[in-house]
Amino acid sequence: MSVIVPLNLPQTKLVLTRTDNQLFVQCLIRGKKLVLTPEEWVRQHFISYLNQQLNYPITRIAVEKSIQYAGLTKRWDIVVYDSDFQPQILVECKAPKIPITIDTLYQALTYQKEMQGKYIALTNGLDHAYFGVDSEKNSLCELTQLPTND
Numbered sequence: 735m736s737v738i739v740p741l742n743l744p745q746t747k748l749v750l751t752r753t754d755n756q757l758f759v760q761c762l763i764r765g766k767k768l769v770l771t772p773e774e775w776v777r778q779h780f781i782s783y784l785n786q787q788l789n790y791p792i793t794r795i796a797v798e799k800s801i802q803y804a805g806l807t808k809r810w811d812i813v814v815y816d817s818d819f820q821p822q823i824l825v826e827c828k829a830p831k832i833p834i835t836i837d838t839l840y841q842a843l844t845y846q847k848e849m850q851g852k853y854i855a856l857t858n859g860l861d862h863a864y865f866g867v868d869s870e871k872n873s874l875c876e877l878t879q880l881p882t883n884d
Contacts, residue, residue, distance in 0.1 A: 737770050739830050741859035746782035763797045772829035776859035777811055780825060789883040790814050790823075810845055816852075823880060824851035828858040839863070853880055 737757060749760035751767065758767040759774060762781045768774055777797065784790045794815045812825035826842045828834065834856045842854050846867060854874075856863040864877040 737772050737775055739772075739775070739859075741776065741779050741830065742861070743776075743779045743783050743857075743859060744787055746779055746786070748778055748782075761797065763792060763795055772831065773811075773827055776830065776857060777827045779859060780827060780855075780857055781812060784812070784814060784823070784825075784880075788880060791883070794819070810849065812855075813849065813851070821849045821851040823853045823855060824849055825855040825857065828856075830859045832858050834858055834861045834863050839865075853877070855880055 748762075750770065751758045751760075757770040759770040759778055760766070761768050762778055762785070781792075781795060781797070784795060785792055794817075796813045796815070798809045798811065810824055811827040812823075813821050814823035814825070816822040824842065824846060826838060826845075828838065838856050839854075842856060846854060850869060852867055854865045854867060864880050866875040866877055867873075868875065
């Protein structure tokens with residue numbers, strides 16, 4: 735499967751380069767060149783979607799945020815912070831060929847326990863699942879879309 739596949743996300747302008755037959759993308763957040771994997775293709779498009787379509791400032795978006803869970807270091811793909819810099823949206827990205835399943839949700843919920851975001855987004859670039867999190871009631875509500883930054 736080619737790394738560059740059409741996604742179910744708005745098109746975005748990414749800076750792609752090739753070195754020694756290896757494709758790289760300039761990260762929209764970190765500003766550095768990264769190997770362009772299928773998951774990175776999805777991550778960069780979703781970052782652009784959050785910024786360009788939902789109006790979240792780049793300055794409030796972090797990538798590959800490390801957390802400690804059960805003695806292990808885990809990484810969230812994307813974290814969007816609210817204006818008080820508390821986790822608002824937690825995004826788990828998969829490569830387009832990896833389906834979004836209940837196991838993907840369980841993975842996200844495991845990380846959610848540590849991060850305490852208000853929303854969870856799961857995406858493989860083709861399929862997306864969005865959830866509102868009610869920490870007090872320990873429940874999820876499936877959403878049709880993520881909230882915009884107003």
